[in-house]
Amino acid sequence: MQPPRKNSGIEPEVLDIDQRRDKIAAMVNAEQFASVQDLARLFGVSQVTIRADIDALSKERRGLRRVRGGIMRGQAPYAETPYEARSRAQAEDKAAIGHAAAAMVQSNDTILLDVGTTTMAIAEALVRRTDLTNVTVFTNGLNLALTLESAYPQIQTVVTGGSLRPLQHSLVEPMATLVLERIRVGIAFIGCNGIDPDFGISTTNLPEAAIKQVIMRAALRVVIVADGSKFGHSTLARICGVEEVDSFLTAGHVDASCATQLKEIGIEIVNARPVD
Structure with missing residues (x-):
C-alpha cells in the first residue's frame, strides 16, 4: 500500500472500530x-490504535498475521521468482547497466555488490575490466563471488557471511551483518524490485530489505541499479526513501511521471540504454 502524498489534501477516513478493522482486513x-x-x-x-487493530485482526481472522511494522496475509506475500528465472528478463538492459556500473570503478577502489541479476551483470562486466588492479569487492551473493573469482588477483572478493537463501543464492541474517557493520566502501550497487517517489525503493521480501539497508550504511555512495520496468512500482518491503540514495543507474524505458518526480527532488537518473 502506498502512503498518501504529502499535502495531497486527502482527509483521513473516519470509521468506527469494526468498520476500520474490516477495511484493514480487506486492504x-x-x-x-x-x-x-x-x-x-x-x-x-x-x-x-492501529497496533491494537492489528492484534485483534491477527487473532480473529484466519490468514492475517502481525509482522514487524504492520500486518500481512499469512501466505507468502509475493511469489518469489528464483534467480535463474529472473536472469532472462530484460537481459540487454541489465548488460548495459552492468557495463556502465563497471565503468564507474577504478583501480584501488572498494565496492559493495548486492545480490541480484542486475548486480550479476556488474560482476561480469568487472571481470572483463582487465585494466583494473587492487579492487576489493564485498558481496552477500554467493554466485557473484564465484563469478568474480576468475578475476583474482586483480579483484579481491570478500563474502560477507550469513545464512543462505537458496532461491537467490544470497546471504541474510542471522550473522549477515557482522562484516557489513565493520566496513566502509566507496560505492554500493544495490538492486531492487520497485521504485516509487512516494513509497520509496522496495523489494519483495523482508530479509533482503534488511540487508540492503545495512549495505547502504556501509557505503559513502549508494547507486540503485534497476532496469526501467522497476520505475513507478512498489513491492512489499520498503528499503529506503528515494532521497536516501545518490543516483539511479537504469536502462530501457522509464516511466515518465516517475522520472519527472525524481528529477524534481534532485535525484540523478542515468540511463545506460535509453528507449524512446
Whole structure:
C-alpha cells in the first residue's frame, strides 16, 4: 500500500472500530501487506490504535498475521521468482547497466555488490575490466563471488557471511551483518524490485530489505541499479526513501511521471540504454 502524498489534501477516513478493522482486513487481502504508519495516516488515528487493530485482526481472522511494522496475509506475500528465472528478463538492459556500473570503478577502489541479476551483470562486466588492479569487492551473493573469482588477483572478493537463501543464492541474517557493520566502501550497487517517489525503493521480501539497508550504511555512495520496468512500482518491503540514495543507474524505458518526480527532488537518473 502506498502512503498518501504529502499535502495531497486527502482527509483521513473516519470509521468506527469494526468498520476500520474490516477495511484493514480487506486492504491486506487485496494488497498483501499494510504498515502501521500508513494505516495510522490513512484512518487518522494513532499508531497505538492501529497496533491494537492489528492484534485483534491477527487473532480473529484466519490468514492475517502481525509482522514487524504492520500486518500481512499469512501466505507468502509475493511469489518469489528464483534467480535463474529472473536472469532472462530484460537481459540487454541489465548488460548495459552492468557495463556502465563497471565503468564507474577504478583501480584501488572498494565496492559493495548486492545480490541480484542486475548486480550479476556488474560482476561480469568487472571481470572483463582487465585494466583494473587492487579492487576489493564485498558481496552477500554467493554466485557473484564465484563469478568474480576468475578475476583474482586483480579483484579481491570478500563474502560477507550469513545464512543462505537458496532461491537467490544470497546471504541474510542471522550473522549477515557482522562484516557489513565493520566496513566502509566507496560505492554500493544495490538492486531492487520497485521504485516509487512516494513509497520509496522496495523489494519483495523482508530479509533482503534488511540487508540492503545495512549495505547502504556501509557505503559513502549508494547507486540503485534497476532496469526501467522497476520505475513507478512498489513491492512489499520498503528499503529506503528515494532521497536516501545518490543516483539511479537504469536502462530501457522509464516511466515518465516517475522520472519527472525524481528529477524534481534532485535525484540523478542515468540511463545506460535509453528507449524512446
